[in-house]
Amino acid sequence: MKRKIRGHRLVYLDNxxxxxxxxxxxEAMDEYYRKHNANIHRGIHTxxxxxxxxxxxxxxxxxxxxxAGSREEIVFTGGATEAINLVVWTWGHENxxxxxxxxxxxxxxxxxxxxxxxxxxxxxxxxxxxPLTKSGELNMKELPRLLTRKTKxxxxxxxxxxxxxxxxxxxxxxxARKVGALTLIDGAQAGAHEGIDVRKIGCDFYVLSGHKxxxxxxxxxxxxxxxxxxNMPPYQTGGHxxxxxxxxRATWNVLPWxxxxxxxxxxxxxxxxxxxxFLNKAGLPAIKNYESRIANYAFRKLKDIPGxxxxxxxxxxxxxxxxxxxxxxxxLASLLDERGVAVRTGHHCTMxxxxxxxxxxxxxxxxxxxxTKADVDALxxxxxxxxxxxxx
Amino acid sequence: MTDLYxxxxxxxxxxxxxxxxxxxxxxxxxxxxxxxxxxxTVYLKIKNSKLSPYGRSxxxxxxxxxxxxxxxxxxxxxIKYDARGCALTVASASLLSEKIKGxxxxxxxxxxLKDVEKLLGTKIAPxxxxxVLLPLDTVKKALKK
Numbered sequence: 001m002k003r004k005i006r007g008h009r010l011v012y013l014d015n016x017x018x019x020x021x022x023x024x025x026x027e028a029m030d031e032y033y034r035k036h037n038a039n040i041h042r043g044i045h046t047x048x049x050x051x052x053x054x055x056x057x058x059x060x061x062x063x064x065x066x067x068a069g070s071r072e073e074i075v076f077t078g079g080a081t082e083a084i085n086l087v088v089w090t091w092g093h094e095n096x097x098x099x100x101x102x103x104x105x106x107x108x109x110x111x112x113x114x115x116x117x118x119x120x121x122x123x124x125x126x127x128x129x130x131p132l133t134k135s136g137e138l139n140m141k142e143l144p145r146l147l148t149r150k151t152k153x154x155x156x157x158x159x160x161x162x163x164x165x166x167x168x169x170x171x172x173x174x175x176a177r178k179v180g181a182l183t184l185i186d187g188a189q190a191g192a193h194e195g196i197d198v199r200k201i202g203c204d205f206y207v208l209s210g211h212k213x214x215x216x217x218x219x220x221x222x223x224x225x226x227x228x229x230x231n232m233p234p235y236q237t238g239g240h241x242x243x244x245x246x247x248x249r250a251t252w253n254v255l256p257w258x259x260x261x262x263x264x265x266x267x268x269x270x271x272x273x274x275x276x277x278f279l280n281k282a283g284l285p286a287i288k289n290y291e292s293r294i295a296n297y298a299f300r301k302l303k304d305i306p307g308x309x310x311x312x313x314x315x316x317x318x319x320x321x322x323x324x325x326x327x328x329x330x331x332l333a334s335l336l337d338e339r340g341v342a343v344r345t346g347h348h349c350t351m352x353x354x355x356x357x358x359x360x361x362x363x364x365x366x367x368x369x370x371x372t373k374a375d376v377d378a379l380x381x382x383x384x385x386x387x388x389x390x391x392x
Numbered sequence: 393m394t395d396l397y398x399x400x401x402x403x404x405x406x407x408x409x410x411x412x413x414x415x416x417x418x419x420x421x422x423x424x425x426x427x428x429x430x431x432x433t434v435y436l437k438i439k440n441s442k443l444s445p446y447g448r449s450x451x452x453x454x455x456x457x458x459x460x461x462x463x464x465x466x467x468x469x470x471i472k473y474d475a476r477g478c479a480l481t482v483a484s485a486s487l488l489s490e491k492i493k494g495x496x497x498x499x500x501x502x503x504x505l506k507d508v509e510k511l512l513g514t515k516i517a518p519x520x521x522x523x524v525l526l527p528l529d530t531v532k533k534a535l536k537k
Contacts, residue, residue: 330428330478334396334520347429354429360476361429389397390479 008340011378016161016319016366017344018211028274029267058273065276067197072255075222076269080188080209081111083222086235088115098124101150105130107160110349112186136163136312151181158190162348163312164319173202195284215275219268236261287369291318294367298376318367326387329361335386341379398514404483414472421534425526430477434530441466463535466497485527487511
């Protein structure tokens, strides 16, 4: 974070893409490799026992973080995308049939859209979308009409990575249950910003992305209700996920290891466990409070710049996507980078939504607990300079 | 680092040449830069072209030609494009359209990033090369038919 970019202080506002990593997370992974490096669940030697302990205690931390009922309900995956794909290609593959309906929203990230699209195409199922209001919130009035007896699953993003909208997931889960549909909540953007209680939400699946919540890349979490996970076939097969193997067939290991084939992402999971400690220490209510003050400040300052259009509702997660009348988004990001300000540009993996809004791309500033008002000021100054450059 | 947004690039972006849709083009192609959403459709009018079944790919700008036919010979007598994207894409499209009008298709197929940088008058950082190459790659794509 102390790096200089083109002679300027680094102002990192691309946290929705990935957060920077606390030193504690790096040290925990380093310590595993230096002192405890061994494969887990296998050996009875000291290192293996220690490594297994570190890995499995991260599972307990995540269970507590999500307030899940049992550690068997926490599966480590390669990321949020893989967690969604796991559900799609196991539960979805067995339970979605021709004519069934899958309900998503118009603000889904491609990771919670394309896998369902592929499943629907293969199975002859139908995709439906909860539409958005003008302000960028889900049009909940449409929900009763969209939920039918054919609806088998409702898969919804918790916090939009583009609009910043925090969706009423509890209400959606409740309504879905009435028609007997399962629910998946994509919490990739929620993990670092919102206290999550899967039992309060009542969802059947919840997914997290490790690297978007101060953890390393290459690790994610699938929470699933025990009775549902138990009835699902394995996602990948191979080592460790088995109970007994002979030359003809195999039986599966118990939860959660049934879904963790092969050598686990040991260092990454340990890093994620430390990231959870970091979030707990700062406290999610305090994080949320602080970040929303920063985001509100940014919202006000950006709104005051002539020709800037901000997308999404006023009350939001710490994400602000915007376009400038004067400067195309991609050029804006290049010019901001010249001032050391890192933002994301493009369609943010929400291409259908961008098309619907009639824009090609947008710039997005997203905040984390280490950002300050001075960072917002640097962003605002750089945006003004970029506009002046294009319209001198 | 050199300033990407040289005056000539901004000038070109504000007043791009040869924009619009062409009626009855002999060749056309649309392409998308999926990382940023930039989009361009290129329309060409080519005289005296012939179609060779498998042309030797001379593209060094990223557009490979694994199979299929490509247009050889002939001259580009008119070009139009409809570009929605960043200043670099639009400026590159404008300058390229001026450069290739009246030229042989074989010359166009030989153009590379270096030529585009020469047109723009500046070196382009890797992060933005896809932007400035989108028009050239789309012209080459149109010539593959």
